Amino acid sequence: xxxxxxxxxxxxxxxxxxxxxxxxxxxxxxxxxxxxxxxxxxxxxxxxxxxxxxxxxxxxxxxxxxxxxxxxxxxxxxxxxxxxxxxxxxxxxxxxxxxxxxxxxxxxxxxxxxxxxxxxxxxxxxxxxxx
Ligand SMILES: [Zn+2]
Numbered sequence: 270x271x272x273x274x275x276x277x278x279x280x281x282x283x284x285x286x287x288x289x290x291x292x293x294x295x296x297x298x299x300x301x302x303x304x305x306x307x308x309x310x311x312x313x314x315x316x317x318x319x320x321x322x323x324x325x326x327x328x329x330x331x332x333x334x335x336x337x338x339x340x341x342x343x344x345x346x347x348x349x350x351x352x353x354x355x356x357x358x359x360x361x362x363x364x365x366x367x368x369x370x371x372x373x374x375x376x377x378x379x380x381x382x383x384x385x386x387x388x389x390x391x392x393x394x395x396x397x398x399x400x
Pocket of ligand 1: 326328329357359362
């Protein structure tokens with residue numbers, strides 16, 4: 270199933286999610302599309318809050334949607350924004366590492382695309398195997 274989802278399509282879904290971003294404070298919209306091993310795609314956007322600490326990143330929004338619908342294994346995530354490369358923040362790297370240390374990570378902004386891996390973004394990560 271997941272063979273049908275190309276990197277390009279996943280990136281397009283992340284870009285589409287920019288339309289749903291609620292980012293009145295940072296003015297930095299972020300969209301994400303998380304590909305589960307079973308082929309399902311879970312999308313997310315950042316959801317900011319006047320109490321800044323309650324803000325949710327797009328990546329963790331997508332991850333929570335996925336886990337709450339039974340997906341636990343993931344192969345890739347695409348993240349989109351505008352103006353600069355939207356690499357996941359530290360909290361999102363850790364949250365994604367819990368389920369998918371070998372996740373492929375793609376970011377796109379203003380027509381640019383960069384591809385990397387979660388292991389490169391979070392070397393020596395702390396996960397379930399660490400306990
Ligand atoms: Zn984040």
